[in-house]
Structures are given as structure tokens and as C-alpha cells.
Amino acid sequence: MRFIIVFCTVLLAASCNTSPSKKVKSTDSTSEVAVNDTVAVMTFDKVEHDFGTISEGDVVETTFTFTNTGSRDLLILNARGSCGCTVPDYPKNTPIAPGDSADVQVKFDSNNKPNNNNRTVTFTTNTANGREVIRIKTFVTPDPVKEKQREERRQAMLDRQNQNK
Numbered sequence: 001m002r003f004i005i006v007f008c009t010v011l012l013a014a015s016c017n018t019s020p021s022k023k024v025k026s027t028d029s030t031s032e033v034a035v036n037d038t039v040a041v042m043t044f045d046k047v048e049h050d051f052g053t054i055s056e057g058d059v060v061e062t063t064f065t066f067t068n069t070g071s072r073d074l075l076i077l078n079a080r081g082s083c084g085c086t087v088p089d090y091p092k093n094t095p096i097a098p099g100d101s102a103d104v105q106v107k108f109d110s111n112n113k114p115n116n117n118n119r120t121v122t123f124t125t126n127t128a129n130g131r132e133v134i135r136i137k138t139f140v141t142p143d144p145v146k147e148k149q150r151e152e153r154r155q156a157m158l159d160r161q162n163q164n165k
Helices: 002-015 020-038 144-164
Strands: 042-044 048-055 059-068 076-081 086-089 101-109 115-125 131-141
Touching: 042 131, 048 059, 059 131, 076 086, 086 115, 101 115, 101 131
Parallel strands: 048 131
Antiparallel strands: 042 059, 059 101, 076 115, 086 101, 115 131
16 A cells, blocks of 8 residues: 555656646647648638728628638638628639639628628638638618618517507
């Protein structure tokens, strides 16, 4: 029994001799280099676009340019907007060679989207992360006619709730 206690104490002391942080730093940097050397890397010219203030009903569009800064062909398997009002047009299943660039056009339809809007486009790719995200934002000035209709619907709902009480 005494032998087991002494053995465990010696083992514990020996394992504390090496710094875990040194192990993590050297392992992380080595694996990061290894990952970047063997996969595609999607690097955008910008990851966010601000349309500023637009009027409700406007359809606005911007272009995001990206470059494959990795060492393998980049494939975009899918691109999805965070809602139906945000539609990306992208090179689907088209290999982008290392060093080559391509464009993604993103359209935003502001119909029935008053006030602040923050939307994303998520790409499913063959990068290390597997997903890349870009963002658009805008302030949509409400259409007075539509705003009045929305207010009337809200008031009608409140009236129905009050009648049910």
C-alpha cells in the first residue's frame, strides 16, 4: 500500500514538471500551419456591408469579393440568407483555385422590413471551419401607408384579446 502511494506521488510530481501552456502553444501553432497548408481558405474583401438608410420596398444589392488564400480548391456547397429577404448569388459547386477570386452578390428586399435590419449569409464550404459568414445591415424607413396598416392590425389584435378577457 505504501508503495502505491509513493508511486502515485512521484508520478504526480513528474507530470507537473512540464508546463501545459507550452504544450498547448506548440501544438496549436503546428496544427494551425498544418490545417492552412491542406485546406481552402475563404478571405473576403469585406465581411459586412452597410446600405445606410433606404425606403421600405427598395431592393438593394452589394457585391462581396473573396479570394481562396488556401492551398486547395475552394468549393461553396451552399449559401443561405438568414431570411427570405436576403438572397445570395454565388458560384455553387465551382472550384475556386488557390489564389483565384470570385464574387458573391447579395440582394436585400426591404418590403415589410421596417427599421433596423441585420442579416447574414452563411456559406457551407470546404474550409477548416466548414462555414463562413458575411453580414449586411440597413435602416429601412417605413412606408407610411404600410405602417398605418400594421398599426391597424396591431390594434385589432389588442381589441380581440381584450374582448376574450
